[in-house]
Amino acid sequence: MRDGSPDAAFTAGMYRHGGVVGLRASRHDLRASIQALTAYVRQCDASHVFTSVAVFFNTASPPHRDTQNENTPNLVLKLSSFSGGGLWIEDSCGSVERLVSGKPTLGKILNFQDGKLYVQAREKWHATEPWEGSRVVLVAYNLGCAAQLSADNRTDLCSLGFQPPRSVGDVASPPGDKPTILEVFSGTSRTAAAARRRGLEAHAFDHTLQPVKDVGTAIKSFRDAWLSMDQIRASMMQSVLQMVNERRALAAALAGAGASLLAIKLLLQSRPERFRQVPGVWLLGVLPETCYGKALTEKIAEWSDKYGEEGVFEYNLAGWRTVCCCSWEHAKVVLGLRPFKMERFSAFANVTSLATGSFFSEGERWKRERRILSPAFNAKNVESLIPAVQCVAEQLLQEIEKDVSAGKEVDLTELMPLYTADVICKTGLGHELNLLQARSPDLIDDMKVLADAVQTRMFAPFPYWKVPGLAPWIDDGDKMKKKFDQRAEETMKLANSGGKSITEKLRAMEGDKFTNRELLDNILVLLIAGTDTTSTALGWVFYHLSKDQALQKQVAEEVRSLPEGELSTEQMESLHMVRAVWLETLRTTGPAAFLCFENNEEFTLAGKRQPPGTQFTVPMQYLMMNDPEVKTKLGNDLRSYRPTRWLGPEGIIKHPPFDTLPFGHGPRICLGMRLAEYEGLLAIARVVQKFDFMPYEKPEPEKTLTFTANNPVEHITIRVRPRTW
Numbered sequence: 001m002r003d004g005s006p007d008a009a010f011t012a013g014m015y016r017h018g019g020v021v022g023l024r025a026s027r028h029d030l031r032a033s034i035q036a037l038t039a040y041v042r043q044c045d046a047s048h049v050f051t052s053v054a055v056f057f058n059t060a061s062p063p064h065r066d067t068q069n070e071n072t073p074n075l076v077l078k079l080s081s082f083s084g085g086g087l088w089i090e091d092s093c094g095s096v097e098r099l100v101s102g103k104p105t106l107g108k109i110l111n112f113q114d115g116k117l118y119v120q121a122r123e124k125w126h127a128t129e130p131w132e133g134s135r136v137v138l139v140a141y142n143l144g145c146a147a148q149l150s151a152d153n154r155t156d157l158c159s160l161g162f163q164p165p166r167s168v169g170d171v172a173s174p175p176g177d178k179p180t181i182l183e184v185f186s187g188t189s190r191t192a193a194a195a196r197r198r199g200l201e202a203h204a205f206d207h208t209l210q211p212v213k214d215v216g217t218a219i220k221s222f223r224d225a226w227l228s229m230d231q232i233r234a235s236m237m238q239s240v241l242q243m244v245n246e247r248r249a250l251a252a253a254l255a256g257a258g259a260s261l262l263a264i265k266l267l268l269q270s271r272p273e274r275f276r277q278v279p280g281v282w283l284l285g286v287l288p289e290t291c292y293g294k295a296l297t298e299k300i301a302e303w304s305d306k307y308g309e310e311g312v313f314e315y316n317l318a319g320w321r322t323v324c325c326c327s328w329e330h331a332k333v334v335l336g337l338r339p340f341k342m343e344r345f346s347a348f349a350n351v352t353s354l355a356t357g358s359f360f361s362e363g364e365r366w367k368r369e370r371r372i373l374s375p376a377f378n379a380k381n382v383e384s385l386i387p388a389v390q391c392v393a394e395q396l397l398q399e400i401e402k403d404v405s406a407g408k409e410v411d412l413t414e415l416m417p418l419y420t421a422d423v424i425c426k427t428g429l430g431h432e433l434n435l436l437q438a439r440s441p442d443l444i445d446d447m448k449v450l451a452d453a454v455q456t457r458m459f460a461p462f463p464y465w466k467v468p469g470l471a472p473w474i475d476d477g478d479k480m481k482k483k484f485d486q487r488a489e490e491t492m493k494l495a496n497s498g499g500k501s502i503t504e505k506l507r508a509m510e511g512d513k514f515t516n517r518e519l520l521d522n523i524l525v526l527l528i529a530g531t532d533t534t535s536t537a538l539g540w541v542f543y544h545l546s547k548d549q550a551l552q553k554q555v556a557e558e559v560r561s562l563p564e565g566e567l568s569t570e571q572m573e574s575l576h577m578v579r580a581v582w583l584e585t586l587r588t589t590g591p592a593a594f595l596c597f598e599n600n601e602e603f604t605l606a607g608k609r610q611p612p613g614t615q616f617t618v619p620m621q622y623l624m625m626n627d628p629e630v631k632t633k634l635g636n637d638l639r640s641y642r643p644t645r646w647l648g649p650e651g652i653i654k655h656p657p658f659d660t661l662p663f664g665h666g667p668r669i670c671l672g673m674r675l676a677e678y679e680g681l682l683a684i685a686r687v688v689q690k691f692d693f694m695p696y697e698k699p700e701p702e703k704t705l706t707f708t709a710n711n712p713v714e715h716i717t718i719r720v721r722p723r724t725w
């Protein structure tokens with residue numbers, strides 16, 4: 001298949017012509033290429049069952065069904081960059097009509113999410129949607145009758161990397177109860193020997209280290225490979241392979257240290273009572289299926305659907321056994337142990353040199369910080385911050401006005417973080433940085449660098465930042481932390497809020513109060529916790545309002561006669577439609593889709609003993625969109641975006657604790673919740689009062705996970721015009 005050809009395809013693996021089955025001849029000449037394709041499929045979905053792959057270049061398939069297939073879904077993976085190009089699939093509840101054999105048929109559009117989509121190709125009519133750009137896709141599918149292959153062909157199919165149904169091939173079994181130990185660069189292989197003495201399966205590998213030829217290049221290549229958390233999966237494999245192939249002594253030592261630590265960790269883990277497990281690959285578990293970023297929110301939802309019928313299941317993420325409570329029944333047990341018996345995920349301890357302060361603290365230290373900070377966020381004090389927030393909201397309106405006058409689409413993904421960062425600087429530090437006016441993304445970009453460094457250190461296989469001089473090669477965290485401290489000190493000196501800002505109040509406190517260092521650390525936490533979160537939520541609010549014009553009209557009617565000037569919190573509370581939209585957006589695309597914890601005492605969950613040091617995930621978004629208890633309060637259609645579910649005859653029905661679950665639960669619930677709600681509701685009310693968002697006709701933006709969840713991969717940009725009544 002040549003690049004540029006208008007319509008071409010390449011197929012490999014099993015074929016079936018009527019009752020005749022066999023393997024395609026391409027396996028003889030193109031073995032390595034086929035293995036690369038199948039490896040990519042397994043990397044994207046380790047549990048996908050497939051006997052064949054096809055690569056399509058600019059192929060528009062008319063409506064058809066793949067009747068030769070088994071009853072398992074086809075996985076379609078994007079191999080090139082193009083827009084549109086999803087699949088139409090028949091669905092009697094859908095709203096998109098296509099002609100199937102000349103007959104109008106209802107269906108819906110399946111778009112690529114994180115570069116992939118699944119389709120039930122045997123039962124449902126489906127067809128390619130139009131696209132822009134070069135559309136190259138890889139389809140991994142499962143043909144029926146795979147059991148009819150000869151024994152040799154079955155073995156060959158598996159050795160090419162296909163994953164036929166279980167009974168057909170000798171596919172690697174999913175990890176069982178016993179951990180398997182891999183000791184890489186093992187020297188005298190003591191770890192493996194100790195593991196075997198404990199009755200575990202263990203393998204040791206070693207190779208001779210060559211003298212260091214170019215240490216600088218070695219570190220740099222390691223650093224480059226590490227930098228993007230989005231590519232952690234690829235980076236880990238590449239780094240290890242590169243190290244082994246090129247025999248770079250330092251890099252090899254780093255990988256060896258990491259792998260040995262992982263092995264020791266597995267060895268020392270006490271034996272828990274297990275829940276149903278997500279199948280994963282040897283040692284790394286589900287890591288190849290996801291990267292700690294992009295796909296994790298969706299993966300958790302997918303696994304919850306597939307393995308969570310008991311309301312709890314578990315997965316191994318690179319050596320961390322993680323128990324996911326996908327039902328409120330079990331999630332509330334875990335949340336009920338907070339804050340002292342259930343702490344944040346212990347990997348947070350890796351980042352204390354970059355980020356400390358209330359969000360990252362535990363135990364007595366957290367208790368003291370929360371006690372000092374809490375009064376600054378009580379109802380009275382948030383009321384006193386209203387003039388500052390109003391002032392920033394005015395600036396937001398002016399910036400939108402500028403774009404509208406210039407005939408440009410409004411880029412909400414650009415503007416909203418500038419709005420929320422300006423709010424935190426003005427309310428927190430008492431001085432505005434005017435980021436909105438300057439359209440300056442510097443602070444936001446710096447925060448991303450810091451958040452990246454935090455994530456890199458959290459999941460690093462060994463504490464590289466403790467090795468003198470090594471950290472700056474791998475991340476820019478320390479540099480950024482210094483820059484933030486300097487910026488905060490300078491801004492605080494310029495404070496002109498007349499004592500109303502959070503830092504001025506904290507400084508004026510009597511009795512036990514923060515030292516200057518603690519103050520700086522906690523200000524940084526407010527910036528990190530308060531910027532991306534509220535801005536992500538606001539971006540989705542305006543997306544929904546422009547998607548659903550009738551909803552926007554209802555909101556507009558509600559805010560139409562709002563007076564000029566400051567709006568009190570009671571005035572905001574009376575805006576029921578605005579609040580319903582805010583609650584519904586946080587429920588479906590909130591910035592905190594899940595939280596990770598770790599217990600420090602043994603306890604029993606769903607009748608099973610959980611030893612200390614177990615990781616737990618509470619997927620708030622999944623619970624809010626699926627849980628039976630949530631359904632009894634918010635309706636059965638939890639997967640739809642329907643703000644009116646929050647409305648009753650008297651106004652908003654809160655349905656505690658679900659109205660605040662996107663902010664966490666219990667004593668550690670988000671400290672900035674009141675401020676976030678005020679600035680969020682105010683932005684919605686004022687912007688809709690003044691501007692009309694035109695219908696959004698592009699595909700729904702894909703979502704990723706940075707420090708927060710549901711961040712749109714591509715900016716949400718919308719055409720806006722002044723509102724006329």
Ligand code: HEM
Nearest residue numbers: 358359529530533534592662663664665668670671672676
């Ligand atoms: C829509 C906006 C926001 C959402 C959805 C959100 C959500 C959350 C969540 C889920 C937590 C973790 C709770 C837990 O561990 O149980 C949290 C903690 C926190 N948030 Fe927010 N947040 C938002 C905005 C803000 C803002 C504007 C600020 C600051 C002004 C802020 C400051 C904090 C702090 C300091 C913590 C740590 C609390 C502690 O551990 O004691 N957040 N937030």
